[in-house]
Each structure stands twice: as structure tokens, then as C-alpha cells.
Amino acid sequence: MVAVVTLKVTACSGGAAISGAQVTDGYSSVYTNSYGEILVYWDDTAYVGYGVNVIKSGYVTRNVVLYNSQNGTTVTTCLNAAESGGGGGGGGTGSGGLSCFIVSAATGSPESQEVMALRALRDEVGAKSSIAAALIDAVYDEYWRFSPPIADRISADAATQQGALLAVVRPLLAWYGLAGTLALGKGDGRAELALLEEACPGWMAPATIAALVGALRRDGAVPDDAPDFVRSIAAQLALGASLPLVDWAILRPLQTCWELAASDGDIRSAVAAWLSDAPVERLAQKPSAEEVSAVAGLLDFDPLARRHLIARFDAPRRETSASCGCVGR
Numbered sequence: 001m002v003a004v005v006t007l008k009v010t011a012c013s014g015g016a017a018i019s020g021a022q023v024t025d026g027y028s029s030v031y032t033n034s035y036g037e038i039l040v041y042w043d044d045t046a047y048v049g050y051g052v053n054v055i056k057s058g059y060v061t062r063n064v065v066l067y068n069s070q071n072g073t074t075v076t077t078c079l080n081a082a083e084s085g086g087g088g089g090g091g092g093t094g095s096g097g098l099s100c101f102i103v104s105a106a107t108g109s110p111e112s113q114e115v116m117a118l119r120a121l122r123d124e125v126g127a128k129s130s131i132a133a134a135l136i137d138a139v140y141d142e143y144w145r146f147s148p149p150i151a152d153r154i155s156a157d158a159a160t161q162q163g164a165l166l167a168v169v170r171p172l173l174a175w176y177g178l179a180g181t182l183a184l185g186k187g188d189g190r191a192e193l194a195l196l197e198e199a200c201p202g203w204m205a206p207a208t209i210a211a212l213v214g215a216l217r218r219d220g221a222v223p224d225d226a227p228d229f230v231r232s233i234a235a236q237l238a239l240g241a242s243l244p245l246v247d248w249a250i251l252r253p254l255q256t257c258w259e260l261a262a263s264d265g266d267i268r269s270a271v272a273a274w275l276s277d278a279p280v281e282r283l284a285q286k287p288s289a290e291e292v293s294a295v296a297g298l299l300d301f302d303p304l305a306r307r308h309l310i311a312r313f314d315a316p317r318r319e320t321s322a323s324c325g326c327v328g329r
Contacts (some may be wrong), residue, residue: 011079013080022053025051059080060112063106103169106169160229173199174192178268210258222238292313
């Protein structure tokens with residue numbers, strides 16, 4: 001059987017149809033007609049979803065995943081106008097870290113919607129807590145040590161770009177989105193939870209992906225049966241796995257997302273546990289009580305996780321008092 005969807009491409013500003021937009025899966029390309037539409041079809045017995053890139057000069061590349069459940073419908077997506085001087089590719093500079101390398105490479109632009117959302121979340125969380133801001137900066141410092149070669153490799157091949165987007169970037173961004181909504185008190189996270197579940201679909205063999213990431217975290221090595229692309233960047237991945245902040249910020253949530261997709265576990269609790277295990281002990285500056293209270297406030301949605309994080313800040317003080325015979329106040 002074949003699933004068929006009419007994909008309509010418009011401009012995000014104004015809603016005008018965009019003709020001549022390239023729609024590609026990395027192997028073949030088609031172009032939208034004068035109404036901004038194109039028929040997209042795939043074998044729905046082999047896949048439950050089909051991912052494509054939508055590309056048009058003067059616009060930011062957009063990645064779209066279509067699902068079997070949308071068979072026979074029209075799906076509309078919009079493209080943002082590219083900023084002057086903006087381009088595609090995986091490089092970039094500035095305080096974007098993750099947003100300027102692998103996410104840029106996988107989404108096709110350093111100004112993609114995914115990149116901009118990640119930057120906004122980074123800035124908003126950092127504004128709430130100086131500890132969170134310092135931790136984010138420390139994560140980026142480690143990230144820069146291994147990510148550029150991986151981004152370059154992703155940018156060089158459309159099929160690899162699509163694989164990285166589906167297996168890594170979308171799950172991580174959905175995870176961060178749920179964590180940000182809960183931590184910033186923006187809602188109950190139901191919409192973000194649905195996006196996270198959608199970002200780690202069953203048709204992508206979640207147990208296999210989780211096992212691959214788990215082996216990398218555990219052994220610092222890529223399994224022999226890993227895809228060719230993964231094995232081609234094994235050295236860079238091993239370096240990333242050896243960096244404790246990268247392991248916490250990227251590899252742990254990635255593994256957890258795919259594990260939960262395979263086992264139907266409690267994602268909200270997993271996100272809370274991940275936040276409460278943030279490697280704050282690696283920050284050089286000793287935080288004040290006010291700073292601890294501010295960062296703990298990001299876990300108000302889960303009192304148990306909040307207590308766990310506060311206890312981790314208190315532990316070094318208790319150990320110091322015990323070792324020197326001091327009396328606490």
C-alpha cells in the first residue's frame with residue numbers, strides 16, 4: 001500500500017504559496033507547483049512515517065515528517081525568510097554551542113526554527129538561575145571539543161543529515177522542550193510530552209538506538225554493527241562520551257528518550273530525575289543559598305527531584321563540617 005499526502009508550502013509571514021520549493025528525502029527531489037503543493041508518497045507497509053527537507057533559496061530550510069495517519073490529507077508547512085547573511089551548513093560561531101553545529105547541520109541552517117528555539121530556551125533558563133547559566137556555558141565548552149567534525153560530516157550528505165535529524169536532533173530538542181516547559185512553569189507539559197513521544201517513534205527501532213547510545217556511554221566505543229555513518233565518526237563520539245557534561249546533557253537524555261519509547265515508561269519523571277542529577281558539582285564557583293534556591297525552583301514541578309538536588313548542594317557542606325570538626329550554624 002502507498003500513503004499519499006499533499007504537502008503545501010507557504011511563507012510563514014503572510015501565508016503566500018511558495019512555488020519551486022525543493023522537497024527531498026536525500027535521494028530524490030521534486031518541486032512544488034504554482035500553488036505551493038506537491039504529492040508525497042511512500043510505502044506505508046514498510047514505514048509509519050516519511051521525512052523530507054523543504055528547501056527554497058531565500059528561506060530557511062524546514063524538515064517535515066509525514067505520517068501514515070495523514071494519508072489522503074493536505075499538510076501545510078511554512079518557511080521563514082532567511083536573515084541577511086544567514087546560510088546553511090553545519091558551522092557557525094557565537095554562544096550557540098549545540099545550536100551552531102550539529103543542530104544547524106541536521107536542520108540545514110544556523111537560523112532554522114529548531115536552532116532558534118534552542119537558543120531561546122537556553123537564554124530563558126539561564127536568566128532564571130545563575131547556576132543554570134553557568135552549567136549551560138560549561139556544557140557548551142565541552143561540546144565544542146568534539147562536535148565540529150561531526151557537523152561537517154552530517155552536512156556533507158543529505159541522507160546522513162536526515163538520519164541525524166530523526167535519530168538525534170528531534171528527540172533531544174523535544175526532551176529539552178519538555179524540560180523547559182516544566183522547569184519554567186509554562187504549563188503541565190502535555191503538548192511537549194506528545195511531541196517527545198512523536199520524536200521517538202516505534203518505527204525507528206528505539207531499542208536498537210538506545211542500545212547503541214548505551215554502549216557508547218558505557219564502553220566509549222561504537223558497536224561493530226552500528227551504521228556506517230556512526231562508525232565513521234567513532235573517534236569523535238568516543239571523545240564526546242568521555243566528557244561528563246556532554247554525557248549528561250546529550251547522551252543520557254538521548255538514551256533515555258529511546259529507552260522509554262521502547263518500554264512505554266514515565267517520561268515526566270525521567271526528565272525530573274535528569275534535571276536533579278545536573279552535574280553542578282563541576283562548577284568552580286560555590287553558590288550562595290539564594291542561587292541554590294533559584295536553581296531548585298526549576299524543579300518545583302517535582303518535589304522529590306527538587307529535594308534531591310538541594311541535598312546534593314548540602315552534601316559537600318556536611319562533609320566539610322565532619323572532616324574539620326566544625327559546628328554548623
